Amino acid sequence: MPERIRRLRMTAGSTACAAILCLMGAAVPARAVTASTPGDAASSRAKATAAVDAMMGFYDRNTGRWDPESPWWQSGNALQALLDYMAKTGSRTYMPEVRNTIALQRRPLDWWPQGGGEFRADSTDDTGWWALAMVRMYDLTHDKQYLDIARTDEAYMRQNGDDTCGGGIWWDLPGKTYKNAISNELYFKLVASLHNRIPRDTVYLDRARQSWKWFGNSGMINDDHLVNDGLNTQSGGCANNGGTTWTYNQGVVLGGLAELYRGTHDRQLLTEGRKITDAVIASPALSPNGILTETCEPAGGCNADQSSFKGVFARNLAELDALLPGRPYRAYLDAQARSAYAHDRNSADQYGLSWAGPFDSAAIGRQESAVSLLTAVL
Template sequence: MRSLQILAGIAGLASMLSPIQASTVIDPSTAAKAAIDAMNNAFYNPSEGRWSPDVAWWISGTALQAVLDYMHVTGSRDYLSQAHEIIEKQKAPLPWWPQGGGNFRADSTDDTGWWALAMLRMFDLTGDKRYLTIAMQDEQYIWNYWTDTECGGGIYVDIKAMTYKNAIANALYIKLAAALHLRTGDARYLTRALKAHQWFVESGMINAEELVNDGLTQDKANGVCFNNEGPTWSYLQGVVIGGLVELFRTTLNETYIRSAATLANAVISSPQLTPPSTGVLTDYACEGTAAGCNYDQQSFKGIFARNLGELDVLIVGRPYRTYLEQNANSAYQKARNADDTYGTSWSGPFDGSSLAKQQSAASLWVALL
């Protein structure tokens, strides 16, 4: 059972979705546990306290989120000692960015955000305020890189160079700050979350199809910032949805749920992100291309599924469950091998395993719990 369920009756929402027929081929909790166990067996390095130490550090943060979410939803504590081990080893000052002073403060605001959100889930799971404190420290660290000058606001993603105001850094911050307000009642977090959300809406990163592009470009001649028309990566849409969900949960203003539903529906109706031929989420900018998807990009779809699941449980009738089931069924049938590891494309075929692909599939199954 989830610890909190808010029912927001939004009339006619289900009818806005494309009809997809699906039934789960396997119990989601069984599939989720199998995916997590396979992730641990194939990729976890206990001496390092992370999965695949050669892969980007943030991916272990989102993999930890998948594991913690699984325990939070199911009541299992099977991986709690592992989670403690990971946190204790990874919260130390980072060898490549010791200026952060530890507690997951990294050389980019988005990397910090992934781990901070995992700390909030660890707090939810254990009630231990040490994890809440870490998330609060990380929020302040990220907020330090907000400026009102370039682009009229927003958080820089690259701390070293102080460049690029993009969707993921700001969406993660909105979700983190709103979630902190929900857990602490501290008004500064809501004030900051609302300011960041208003700036995001007005920034131009949301395009005419109601989808979120990668970030902003500044015209050096006049200082005006505009949508860079970068890819509408699935994870961008997901984290924006997640931030809107947290704003709703802390304010109970259904405007945020309606905005989240608009974005979710745009993803489902997009012929690029959800090709009609498969009905399966696709990161079109890398899947099926000659270059393929790198490790970062292999992680993206599971992050979308995680956040869509957070929206789905708040709405009467769970209107997005069918879409999640369609993706899970396809991944299970077409993109999985005998070891319960998953490939990049959830519409198949299986193309080998990696930590990024596996945490993405685990997050997809957890979203159905």
């Protein structure tokens, strides 16, 4: 499968606030601004707060989702973005919405009731996004129930793995036809995160080490140190399928390496993370003129999922960068935030697809991506 195709999940009868409250690009003219500098009157926190407030314009209290007509996993990613912002700033303004989302979305899914709820879905990566958000909710509240949900999700993801291609978990259920990067990266980050939050744990640490060993040897990291979309298991093989090097596949693995480093202090993990990051920055396709770009952007072909990928990269790169002497990638992240704020924002503090600009239109994927970027530089 050369391109990752996501099934859109819709909630029947829900009222999508995005249709009413969230303005599209044609309705709100892009603000003319010059490139921002460290001396701008608007602080980094003010910029992030404005982006979060704009993101909450997509929120539908009845369903607990951000734009219920968008893919379900994006609400999990928006929740993560919001919780990351709370962790960085100490704000609890939207905690009622956070609790509402968790209460409603942890119920059995309409399209996958056999999962039994707790974010267990028919795509293992969908489960992984929500599970990592539960880890962050535990960080904020120290309430063990959220860590327990994440552990339930880990078990569910793990049970959908086997020895095909030497290990790894399947992306699609029940068919189990595709072993891809994102499901396995999310699992790797999840087990490493659980280890770091459970005193005297050895089980999750072993699983994290095994997961990274398998992923690192799977062939999904190509000779250019970039992560392709997956393996050609749908054709009966186990080779790198040469699929698109989506930015989020470059990102989540960085967060996993950072978490595993915290648990092991193995500096080789940081070295591996730097190889991937340096490859992204050096790539004329992924960082043209120094601005992170999804490969689908130039042709205008990005779908709802792909519009949110770059924020995932920024979030995870910031986690890795925080562990490195001298914060070598802070300047790169700052450059992304300055460009997006200056060139990819409208008068409602909504962000478009291309961080190089110009602003095109507003949607939850674009906005949650910007929130993660602006939070990454706090």
